[in-house]
């Protein structure tokens with residue numbers, strides 16, 4: 001048994017052939033889905049047999065396994081911005097609190 005179920009026929013049009021697509025999702029989230037940093041909560045499947053595209057995985061359906069790692073990306077970007085723009089604030093009480101929160 002494949003580990004997916006069809007949950008709709010109203011997916012985004014196939015980017016290659018423009019046909020409507022099925023919406024599919026995992027029946028269960030197994031270790032296979034959890035192996036990478038993220039898996040897809042849903043994806044689209046092109047049912048046009050003549051089309052070479054079959055699976056379409058829009059980034060908006062990504063589910064980050066560890067929501068912290070997604071947060072971390074944003075946080076590192078924020079830190080970079082802060083270092084670049086607000087160097088003079090290092091040592092201020094706010095900066096100290098920020099550093100402590102992020103220590104692991």
Ligand SMILES: [Zn+2]
Pocket residue numbers: 014015016017018019046047048051052053
């Ligand atoms: Zn297609």
